[in-house]
Amino acid sequence: MRVMVLVKATKDSEAGLMPSTELFEAMGRFNEELIKAGIMQAGDGLKPSSEGKRVAFDGSSRTVIDGPFPATNELVAGYWLWEVKDMAEAVEWVKRCPNPMPGPSEIEIRPLYEMADFAELLTQTA
Template sequence: MRFMMFIYPAHHGETAEMTADQVEAMMKYNEELTRAGALLALDGLHSPADGVRVSFSGGRRSVVDGPFAEAKELIGGYWIIDVRSKEEAVEWASRCPAADGDMIEVRRMQEFADFPEEVQDVATLSQDPPEQTSAS
């Protein structure tokens, strides 16, 4: 099962950077995930000040540049892991060398098989190449 782990830094509004010790601890954690064969992807994210939000309403879109003052929790980065169970994903999240006040959210990623059969049928049809017609 694939899970995404989002990290919500406690101090997302500040420009404080990680110390060398914090980076070293996080690198060791990421190496453990890799050695265990669980890590599929990971990335840290830039400040929300550099972000953009695209909202949709009534068939129209609106674009708002960051920072987003109204946001209480902002994602600082993520890991995508492949493990046997939700409990194993939670165990990995619990081992993260996160800073005091940080939070990690663990969510299972949707698999094709999670959808009802009729949805799978429609999705499969849309992936089939169009029929070729030959000129005779």
């Protein structure tokens, strides 16, 4: 099963605070473990939302919204894409992860839809 592992933003990440050398090295070692285990498919950190844009859709209308965006605790500061056998394995790997932020932080794990999830819909259109 594929999962998206989302590192939630904090005030520090939204301020553009870079990780300490120790944290940077610890995360590098963790990423190497993920790669050696054949789990990590992709992963990156994201710049603060002040450097981002949102596009709001309403029918055929499109509105561009400049960052920064409110609700820091709902924003994403980084991600991994993992291939794991089940959600329990993903949770175990996240529990081994160094704290990705200088203070309190949160990581969210979300399963991705796979083509098999759309099997009923695909048979209806065939």
